[in-house]
Amino acid sequence: MNSDVEKLVESVFQNLLPEIQIKSIHPHDPVDVQNIPDCWELLGAGNYAAVLYHVNYSDYVVKIYAPTRPGFEEEVEVYRRLGSHPAFSECFFAKDGILILKRLYGITLYDCIQRGLRIPKQVMKDIDKALEYARSRNLYPHDIHGRNVMMYHGRGLVVDISDFLHQEKCSKWNNLKRGYYWFYRPIISPLKLRIPNFLLNAVRKIYRIATLVKKYIQQKLGIGK
Structure with missing residues (x-):
């Protein structure tokens, strides 16, 4: 120390x-x-x-x-x-x-979208590589969403690793990447749109409810056992 x-x-x-x-x-x-x-x-x-x-x-x-x-x-x-x-x-x-x-310096991807800041592909690639490194250390990247990853000088950082011992499947990062490549890059980024906080929070809550409903249905149908 x-x-x-x-x-x-x-x-x-x-x-x-x-x-x-x-x-x-x-x-x-x-x-x-x-x-x-x-x-x-x-x-x-x-x-x-x-x-x-x-x-x-x-x-x-x-x-x-x-x-x-x-x-x-x-x-x-x-x-x-x-x-x-x-x-x-x-x-x-x-x-x-x-x-x-x-201390990690930067701005979360959540705030980038809210402020209309451009998120380059290198950021997403860096985060992908970091998560792969974590897996090589016998960890399980979990709960990777827009508030838990950051951008600093065009490079990607992972902020919150507190749930990396949870072995259950987590699709948040894959879902975020889909949104980035399917919606953010072709629409939001070129137009430099700013997504207001209330709308981002609404999406977050809807996503959480949809995830719980999906998990409940899978349990009832015995999927994933």
Whole structure:
């Protein structure tokens, strides 16, 4: 552990944790984050955890799991298997639901579509290669959607690897690629369309419902057993 990480760990336990409040109200909605102390900035909030950074240590992020939310031990194991790879973050500290990770800079593909920013094919290729690397490390890329992958200087990054131990089949990335090649590249990108947030959220919710319905029907019909 280098000196910057040691100082950051000290700040987390002395300044951040005594003040911040992270609550998970519903497992399918982002956690609620309140009382962020000075010198700390919120980068994002997922369904199980919040991600922040300290202004004096901006090359690292601190991921804090909400109380009672699962997945911390699994995420630590995923980072152990991944090691160091340019398309993934890297873990430098893990304890009591807290991870200190290498910060990945960029913009999510979800936000690119919302803002009308062009997503080159190289981004999709980089993500494909990164997921193949993860499979070579005995991992199972899971829950890869527009908010969990990013673009930085025209290259692709994978942000969230917390579910990479889940062995069940996940088609989110393949579905995203289909949307990219069938709809985004021929229509949205040339016209530089901006898709509003409410419409993207509506698509996300419809996709989730359709996935649950499909899974229920498959279970009833005994498909996939």
